[in-house]
Amino acid sequence: MSDQDLAEKLVSVLQRPDGNTNLRPVHSIGISATGFFEPSLIARNFCTADHFCNDRSDVIVRFSNGSGAASVHDGWSDVRGLAVRFHLSDGTDTDLIAMTLPEFFAPTPEGFLEFAEMAAPKPYHGQTPWQKIAGLLQLILPKRDPYPGETISPDDGAIEFADQNAFAQLGVMQAAQIGAPVSYVREAYHAVHTFIVTGEDGTKRWVRFYWQPIAGVLKTNPAATPVDDYLRQELKDRLADEPARFSLMMMIGEVGDDFNDSARPWPPHRKRIMMGTLTLNAVPKDQVAQCEKLSFNPGLLTDGIALSDDPVLQIRIKAYEVSSEWRGATPCPFSKG
Numbered sequence: 108m109s110d111q112d113l114a115e116k117l118v119s120v121l122q123r124p125d126g127n128t129n130l131r132p133v134h135s136i137g138i139s140a141t142g143f144f145e146p147s148l149i150a151r152n153f154c155t156a157d158h159f160c161n162d163r164s165d166v167i168v169r170f171s172n173g174s175g176a177a178s179v180h181d182g183w184s185d186v187r188g189l190a191v192r193f194h195l196s197d198g199t200d201t202d203l204i205a206m207t208l209p210e211f212f213a214p215t216p217e218g219f220l221e222f223a224e225m226a227a228p229k230p231y232h233g234q235t236p237w238q239k240i241a242g243l244l245q246l247i248l249p250k251r252d253p254y255p256g257e258t259i260s261p262d263d264g265a266i267e268f269a270d271q272n273a274f275a276q277l278g279v280m281q282a283a284q285i286g287a288p289v290s291y292v293r294e295a296y297h298a299v300h301t302f303i304v305t306g307e308d309g310t311k312r313w314v315r316f317y318w319q320p321i322a323g324v325l326k327t328n329p330a331a332t333p334v335d336d337y338l339r340q341e342l343k344d345r346l347a348d349e350p351a352r353f354s355l356m357m358m359i360g361e362v363g364d365d366f367n368d369s370a371r372p373w374p375p376h377r378k379r380i381m382m383g384t385l386t387l388n389a390v391p392k393d394q395v396a397q398c399e400k401l402s403f404n405p406g407l408l409t410d411g412i413a414l415s416d417d418p419v420l421q422i423r424i425k426a427y428e429v430s431s432e433w434r435g436a437t438p439c440p441f442s443k444g
């Protein structure tokens with residue numbers, strides 16, 4: 108199968124029956140915000156990309172819920188996304204796309220395709236109390252009950268896939284426990300893949316990025332009845348009062364770490380560099396042009412930062428282009444060449 112065919116297949120498989128083809132097939136519900144990025148004093152030693160060398164770069168970001176459903180269920184347990192576009196001094200842009208899962212579900216596009224096929228939403232059934240007790244006796248955690256109004260879910264298929272494919276177990280287990288944040292700015296977001304950065308002295312390093320919220324991570328109470336629609340208003344209210352900040356952290360890989368498999372974590376004691384601070388202080392009024400119609404792409408990079416050979420990262424470049432075109436969005440600058 109050509110990369111184009113595989114990308115198209117991936118995007119079709121991700122589309123949900125309760126989605127809307129004018130929206131993104133995943134991360135469908137979201138809100139954008141604007142602000143700026145300021146690099147730390149040591150950032151340029153590690154990466155010569157424009158936004159790590161200038162005092163300040165303007166940014167637009169999009170926060171999102173991971174689900175492809177067109178209805179808003181902020182309070183449901185779900186992965187969240189943070190896509191950041193840095194506006195560079197020469198008028199070009201670069202993107203860094205991240206999510207709340209630190210590791211992905213599969214090491215290859217083909218593995219992810221199988222996962223996505225199996226995890227297509229199916230009627231969701233809870234467990235009886237007896238089934239939960241029987242499971243606990245075998246050290247199996249009980250399944251959560253469906254949320255009010257939840258009829259279909261990817262959970263059963265994802266768990267079945269993880270039972271058969273060890274590589275998916277970490278991602279599926281983390282996704283199952285992820286919960287809902289009190290605010291989009293009270294989550295940590297991971298860019299997941301390995302990128303190659305070049306420092307001022309020419310040294311190349313294999314690195315993974317993540318955003319750490321300066322206010323800290325804070326989830327809602329999982330036992331409370333979930334509220335459907337609060338995250339976008341919370342962000343507008345918050346930023347009208349005060350800015351929100353994230354630190355951009357960069358983990359440096361070492362020999363033996365897996366650079367091309369985003370389903371595998373690196374050891375937790377890898378060196379971490381604080382690369383800069385993201386400050387968000389406004390929500391654009393036009394949430395159609397400045398959010399819904401925007402297209403981010405993990406391949407939109409700039410000198411000083413390059414893609415690793417991770418095959419999932421490579422196929423995402425095509426998949427996001429296909430998706431942007433199918434939903435009639437403004438093409439990413441990457442697609443314009």
Ligand code: HEM
Pocket residue numbers: 117118121130131132133134137169170171187188189190204205206211216219297298299300369401402403419422423426427430431434436
């Ligand atoms: C083969 C693997 C993957 C495929 C096929 C895939 C596919 C997609 C597609 C089709 C979209 C919608 C793009 C658009 O219409 O603009 C999307 C959005 C998104 N994906 Fe992925 N994805 C993959 C892996 C990942 C990974 C590893 C991450 C985490 C870093 C991620 C995070 C996101 C986020 C945050 C968005 C929303 C971006 C926005 O706000 O515009 N995805 N993905």
